[in-house]
Amino acid sequence: MNFKNFTEYLAWLYYQYLLITGIYVLEPWEKSIFNSILFSAIAMVIYTSYVFVPIHLCLTLQLSVMMQNYL
Amino acid sequence: MAGTVANGKLKPHLNQNGLRGDDLKRNGYHNKREKNGPGTGVASRQHRHESFEQAPIYVAVMTYLGFGIVTLFGYFRDFLRAVGLEKCHLARERDEQKDFVPLYQDFENFYTRNLYMRVRDNWNRPICSLPGPVFDLMERVSDDYNWTFRLTGRTLHNVINVGSYNYLGFAENNADFLKTVADKTRQYGVGVCSTRQEIGNLGIHEELEQLVAKFLGVESSMTFGMGFATNSMNIPAIVGKGCLILSDELNHTSLILGARLSGATIRVFKHNNMHSLEKMLSEAVCSGQPRTHRPWKKILIMVEGIYSMEGSVVRLPEIIALKKKYKAYLYLDEAHSIGAVGASGRGVTELFDVNPADVDVMMGTFTKSFGAAGGYIAGKKKLVDYLRSHSHSAVYASAMSPPVTEQIIRAMKCIMGKDGSTEGERVRQLAENTRYFRARLKEMGFIIYGNDDSPVVPILLYMPGKVVAFAREMLERRIGVVVVGFPATPITEARARFCLSAAHTRAMLDQVLHHLNEVGDALCLKFSRKKYSSWSDLSDETDFELGMSKRSLSVRAAADP
Numbered sequence: 001m002n003f004k005n006f007t008e009y010l011a012w013l014y015y016q017y018l019l020i021t022g023i024y025v026l027e028p029w030e031k032s033i034f035n036s037i038l039f040s041a042i043a044m045v046i047y048t049s050y051v052f053v054p055i056h057l058c059l060t061l062q063l064s065v066m067m068q069n070y071l
Numbered sequence: 072m073a074g075t076v077a078n079g080k081l082k083p084h085l086n087q088n089g090l091r092g093d094d095l096k097r098n099g100y101h102n103k104r105e106k107n108g109p110g111t112g113v114a115s116r117q118h119r120h121e122s123f124e125q126a127p128i129y130v131a132v133m134t135y136l137g138f139g140i141v142t143l144f145g146y147f148r149d150f151l152r153a154v155g156l157e158k159c160h161l162a163r164e165r166d167e168q169k170d171f172v173p174l175y176q177d178f179e180n181f182y183t184r185n186l187y188m189r190v191r192d193n194w195n196r197p198i199c200s201l202p203g204p205v206f207d208l209m210e211r212v213s214d215d216y217n218w219t220f221r222l223t224g225r226t227l228h229n230v231i232n233v234g235s236y237n238y239l240g241f242a243e244n245n246a247d248f249l250k251t252v253a254d255k256t257r258q259y260g261v262g263v264c265s266t267r268q269e270i271g272n273l274g275i276h277e278e279l280e281q282l283v284a285k286f287l288g289v290e291s292s293m294t295f296g297m298g299f300a301t302n303s304m305n306i307p308a309i310v311g312k313g314c315l316i317l318s319d320e321l322n323h324t325s326l327i328l329g330a331r332l333s334g335a336t337i338r339v340f341k342h343n344n345m346h347s348l349e350k351m352l353s354e355a356v357c358s359g360q361p362r363t364h365r366p367w368k369k370i371l372i373m374v375e376g377i378y379s380m381e382g383s384v385v386r387l388p389e390i391i392a393l394k395k396k397y398k399a400y401l402y403l404d405e406a407h408s409i410g411a412v413g414a415s416g417r418g419v420t421e422l423f424d425v426n427p428a429d430v431d432v433m434m435g436t437f438t439k440s441f442g443a444a445g446g447y448i449a450g451k452k453k454l455v456d457y458l459r460s461h462s463h464s465a466v467y468a469s470a471m472s473p474p475v476t477e478q479i480i481r482a483m484k485c486i487m488g489k490d491g492s493t494e495g496e497r498v499r500q501l502a503e504n505t506r507y508f509r510a511r512l513k514e515m516g517f518i519i520y521g522n523d524d525s526p527v528v529p530i531l532l533y534m535p536g537k538v539v540a541f542a543r544e545m546l547e548r549r550i551g552v553v554v555v556g557f558p559a560t561p562i563t564e565a566r567a568r569f570c571l572s573a574a575h576t577r578a579m580l581d582q583v584l585h586h587l588n589e590v591g592d593a594l595c596l597k598f599s600r601k602k603y604s605s606w607s608d609l610s611d612e613t614d615f616e617l618g619m620s621k622r623s624l625s626v627r628a629a630a631d632p
Contacts, residue, residue, distance in 0.1 A: 001592050016595060022137030024536035025189045027216055030144055 121383050121522045126533060126598045134533045134563045141535065145185030160218045182557065186535070191217050193542040193554060199226060202235040202242050204574040208551065227549065231579055233569045234553035238411040238526050239497040240574030241442030241482045252477045259473035268460075271470035279476050282483055283447050287417065288427040291456070292449035294479075295464045296471045298406065298436030299325045301446030304464035306373075306402070307333040308457075309432065314369040315355050317348060317399070321378050326404060330373065336361070342381075345389045348372070352397040370399035376408030376419040376435075380560060380568070382521020382529050384412070387423045391430070400431040410440025411526050415495040416486045422524065441482040443475045501526055501573040504580060508571055511584050516597035520566075528569040530587075530596075537594050538565045544594070548586045
């Protein structure tokens with residue numbers, strides 16, 4: 001398939017997402033509900049990982065160093 | 072005993088029809104015994120090349136995901152309808168009737184209400200020309216998401232028709248070809264106004280029955296006005312209580328209805344699986360009827376020639392061997408295979424080179440390959456004479472209309488080569504179209520089910536969203552396809568079913584294939600993981616017949632164009 005520009009490629013990706021999740025058959029307002037729920041869930045995951053992952057990594061490193069010193 | 076080994080290793084046993092849905096190892100072991108019986112010579116082996124490839128696992132996951140999300144939204148919409156926030160378009164009881172026994176079973180209609188209604192613009196499309204290789208559609212739009220439709224008045228002309236059962240192209244309106252039909256209509260009129268038993272037995276019916284018997288190579292035959300009714304009304308006349316019916320898993324509704332109406336015990340064996348059938352036969356012969364253990368009065372094996380949803384062909388020589396061994400009877404429903412397979416169109420008996428007298432009851436319909444309506448039952452003269460007086464269809468149903476009868480006669484004469492055309496010309500054209508279409512589709516990378524000889528080609532689409540998008544895209548490109556989804560097929564295996572016709576020209580097929588290629592890329596439908604090219608397909612494809620040596624495979628590959 002030849003895509004004239006990047007927006008066309010994005011549109012095709014969105015189309016695939018609609019087909020795979022089955023949203024394609026729903027009415028537009030139902031599509032918006034599902035998209036907003038999915039988007040907010042993904043946003044929450046990203047926010048949580050942004051806030052907590054560095055601290056978790058830091059603590060894990062400290063713990064492994066402590067274990068090393070202990071042994 | 073496992074068949075002979077080719078090249079020092081056992082071929083992976085992938086395509087056993089009965090194990091289609093199970094987990095099969097691709098490079099696994101052959102763990103089924105090879106059946107040695109009549110008809111397993113090279114000629115019949117060549118016709119047994121069927122494949123039912125499984126899609127990658129992510130496809131099944133996505134299919135379930137799609138159905139799950141739409142089901143959730145279905146529950147949500149039902150809730151809105153129950154609360155009253157949304158107008159309900161379906162039939163409902165009145166408030167005063169709420170305490171009575173419910174009239175409309177809500178849960179059974181859940182699927183219809185919440186999935187089918189959303190997408191039902193892909194089915195029941197109104198056609199306004201004859202269903203030939205191209206046809207005209209009336210344009211239809213919906214303003215309220217498919218609850219109601221409105222015709223715009225425009226017609227879509229010359230839409231390529233790959234959905235009609237027009238296998239030999241007899242759905243035509245050429246005045247020269249239909250001259251005899253017009254003459255007979257002038258002679259007999261259109262309505263018969265009676266049943267066959269009373270006063271509706273016209274001379275033309277006798278002529279048709281003799282012609283059908285000669286065409287099939289049997290003693291005698293009887294025709295009926297409706298194909299569905301041929302099965303559902305005649306099986307009760309042949310079997311009754313105290314008989315056993317062994318019916319294939321994927322049999323048509325008419326066969327199932329006839330079996331249930333007869334009152335016989337019904338047992339279902341796995342699709343095209345001879346081991347399952349033999350186990351049931353031996354158990355039936357040894358144990359007899361369920362509680363009394365008396366022997367069964369009759370054991371009837373019901374199979375179809377070509378199964379239209381899968382495109383698979385029955386394994387006739389093996390069934391006949393089993394039937395002779397266990398003294399059962401065979402009922403063969405050739406609705407899709409009569410006229411469409413076999414070197415001269417005589418159906419699966421010719422395809423497998425089997426004596427037609429071995430099949431006890433041969434049934435078929437005239438709707439598909441002959442471009443008419445109705446069905447027939449053929450076999451020994453005693454059987455057909457019995458049916459003439461005991462069948463519900465013969466006694467109560469109106470006889471076949473004369474123009475329809477004459478259409479069947481002229482179509483049959485054309486196939487047999489009696490009216491000046493070459494014998495089997497259309498059948499050969501259909502076989503060529505089938506081979507070409509299937510080979511090109513496999514090359515493109517679609518998953519196709521069924522036997523290489525079958526003119527019914529199901530392309531697997533799997534996901535509900537893609538099924539709908541496929542139908543709509545193809546219509547936009549002026550190709551009319553039939554897509555089939557959940558109730559008629561297993562839930563994970565939605566498909567588009569292509570019915571090829573002898574009337575399709577190579578240019579039409581090329582156009583369809585070109586658009587299929589584009590739509591397949593745009594929708595990501597090419598799930599096949601097998602590499603295919605017209606030379607190596609036979610040596611790479613797995614096959615039941617392990618005894619086939621590489622040399623005979625490559626000889627066949629060289630012989631194919």
